Amino acid sequence: MGNADNIKIGVKGKCYVAPVGTTMPTTPVAAWGTGWVDLGYMHPDGLEEALGEDRTEVMAWGEEAPVKTRVKSRDGSFKITFLETTADLLQLYYAVEADDMTSTAAAVGPPAVPQFLSFGTGQASPGIERALGIDIIEGDEIERIMIARVDVSDRGNRKRSADDASSFELTFKPLAAPSGGQAVQRFLTNVSLT
Template sequence: MGDAANIIVGTAGKAYAAEVGSTFPTGPEIAWGSDFADMGFITPDGLEEALEEERTQLDAWGEDAPVVDLAKKRTQTFKLVFRETTAQLLSLYYQVQFANMTSTAAAVGPPAKKQFISFGSGSTQDTVEIALGLDVLMSGKRHRIMIARCGVSDRGARKHSADDSSNYELTFTALAAPGGAQSVQHMITDVVLPTP
C-alpha cells in the first residue's frame, strides 16, 4: 500500500556555486560552507533533473535477445532558471572567467557615474566550470544534490521586456569529478533502505 509521506513535491529550493574541488557538506541538514555562494532566486519551474544513457548490446549466435547490455555513457543534467543578474550568472551564461571581467567603480562626479561591469564574449577555450550544490525542500524533507564538477551545456534565450525578468536558463552537465570522486551525490532525508 502506498504512503503519501513518500511523495516529494519541491515547493522550494536553492542553488549554490563554488570552485571545483570545494568540500561538500557531509549530510543534507548541514549548512553549506562559506566557499559555496547562494546563486539567488530561481523561477517557480524549479529544478529539472535528467539522466540519459548510451548503451551497447552484445548478441550471441542462436539467441533471440541480447546476452549483454552495457552502459557505455551516462549523462546527468540539471536545468534551472535564475532571476537575478549577478557576476556569477553572467560568467556562466556568457562563458567568461571572472579574471576577464572588469568592474569600474562608481564616481560621485560631477558628473556622477554608476559602477558597472564589462566583458567581451567568452572564447570557446575559456570554459567556466563550477561545483554545484542543490537543495530541494518540502515540509521538512530535503533532497540535496552535489555535483563535484559541471559546466553549462545549454542556455535558454534571454528576453528583455516589461513582461518578465531577464532570466538565465542554464542546463548544467555533470563532468568527471577530480581525483576519481563521485561526479554526483544525492542525499535524501526520510528514505529508509529495505532490510535484507
C-alpha cells in the same frame, strides 16, 4: 498499500556554486561552507533533471533480443532558470571568468556615473567549471544534490521585456570528479533503505 509521505514535492529550492574542489557538506542539513555562493531566486518551474545511458548490446545467432547489454557511459544534466542578475550568473551564462571582468566604482561627477561591470565575449574558451550544489526543499524534507564538477552545456535565450524577468536558463552537465570519486552525491532525508 501506498504511503503518501513517500511522495516528494519540490516546493522550493536553492542552488549554489563554488570553485571545483571546495569542501562539500557532509549531511543534508549542514550549512554550505566557505566558498559556496547562493545563486538567488529561481523560476517557479524549479529543477529539471535528465539521466541518460549509452549501451552496447550483444546479439546472438537465432535470438531476437540482446543476450547481454553493457553500459558504455552514463550522463545526466540539471536544468535551472535563474532570475537574478549577478556577477556569478553572468560568468556562467557568458562563460567569462571573474578575472576577465572589471567592476568600476560609481563616480559622483559631474558627470555622475553609476557603478558598472564590464566584460567582453566572443573568444573561444574552455568553459566555466564549478562545483554545484542543489537543495530541493519541502518543509523539513530535503534532497541535497552535490556535483563535484560541472560545466554549462546549454544556455537558453535571454528575453528582455516588460512582461517577464530577464532570466538565465542554464543546463549543467556533470563531469568526472577531480579526484576520481563520485561525480554526483545525493542526500535524501526521511527515506529509509528498508
